[in-house]
Amino acid sequence: MKIAVCVKQIPDPADPGALDLETNTLKRDVKLILDESDSYGVEMALQLAESAGGGTVTLISMAPNAEVNGLRTALAMGADDAILISDEALAGTDALGTAKMLAKAIERVEADLVLTATESSDGYTGTVPAQISELLGIPSVTFAKEITVADGVVAVKRQTEAGYDDVTCPLPVLVSVTAGVVEPRYPSFKGIMGAKSKPVENLTVADLGFTAEQVGWAGGGQKITAVEAAAERGSGEVIVDEGEAYINIVSFLEELKVI
């Protein structure tokens, strides 16, 4: 079974981002890491390939620069190889443009199964999985909390507002996974050393048959007209509990007339 996993390299969430006010794009001059949300898809792919008795796990990623730090993490977990679409022209590319690039790269892999997260931790548009599926002309099952594959059919427990649905679908299919679908492994020392020599193919926008004008900020079809600070929520009293702070809560609840 050939599995493609879309992964994103993002600025460390612990290191808050900033908007470049001249270009209205995210500043990405910090070191990028593997989006934690994507580690679930990588783990799921590795487990599915294993239970299928073999297969390949190819990472598909896109970044304006040639960053590979996050990809090496996923390769160290056990992925076989990676395709990185990197091109300066990609700066400012929106979700649809991103999906177009990723879909073109996935076509090269001829994957039976495409895995993604439900949304990235930094952009969280949550539309890329459906967009990739539509571009590839394949079905999709989003928000999976459990996946099994047997006899060319994927069975998914799909999270819903009310609970979950059992969904089945023939391959090839795209499945987006929720955090918690599996417990991602930590890369072993051997894995980390081995990852350094695993193949990472670099592709440009032109390699995928697109021009620079079709991607980036110009290709987006939307523009930011204003950036403003949101109304700040002030904080109130903070009390260190010395055994009786619950009394403060009780009187606060009384003030609110909750009790």
Place this chain on the structure above:
Amino acid sequence: MTMLWVHAEATDGKVATITLEMLAKARELAEHVGCVMVGDADAVAAELGAHGASIVFSTGDLDGGLAGPALAAGLAAAIGAGAIPDAILFGTTQDGRDIAGRLSVKLDAPVITNVVDLEAGEGSLIATEPIFGGVTNVKTVFTSDKPGIFLVRPKSFEAVSVDGGAAKVAPLAVPDLGATGGARVVNRHVEESDGPKLDEAAIVVSGGRGLGDAEKFSIIEDLAKALGGAAGASRAVVDAGWVPFSYQVGQTGKVVKPDLYIAAGISGATQHMVGMKGSKTIIAINKDSEAPIFGVADLGIVGDVHKVLPQLLEALANR
């Protein structure tokens, strides 16, 4: 705006709150408001009409097929045939994202996501979206003349009925979906919970990783019950499998705006904060005095949830 379409979602003949919220805003912005949906439109035409929709286009029952490919294909075909709305509003839900994503490919038009406000601009809607966990707002417009596709976050607008008459029901034809229609729902599971619904409760008590382990979560349920509220949880706790996803408050889970939100053992990751920052009053209990949650709390208690919560419960029981 002349015409806006709102994606309607419903369960057992009851329209989802997010749909009614979007209808309230759409009514304000456009002369004509229509709904688009999958499933039984007759069952909800009265409620949608009461909230301002004059017409409901429905694909009808999909026989286990998923909404994403079917409604996107139906909408694209209708738009191609000349029924062109100024914009289509979808709720930020599982199906809303699926449909909006697929439709955006069909129309080759982008989606503006995480919308918390919409206003009329010159010939186009101006959307407001919070970024960096709500510290900054950006306003965005579409630059093409294609119908705008917006994904709206729950609790952005207030649902208000205008006592309109029932909406007219019209069929929305779904073209052959080919491979994209391959997925089938074979079984639905509803995870029941007692008490008020999380996103509708006036009081929400949420627990986080600071509780230590799954067994300790019962104290959150107990406090929620004692206050007549609903229990919620941070993503960390849901990911760890302590409680079902239906408990999750945050970017990926439910957006709540209760009168009172109590966060116990929750540090306040961005992911969580965007789902509860709109609460009227917030009480936070956490042992780390540096936890970001204290930055939005009206009352912050730096302490051990395992000590403070039992004491609080006992005090409430003795009243």
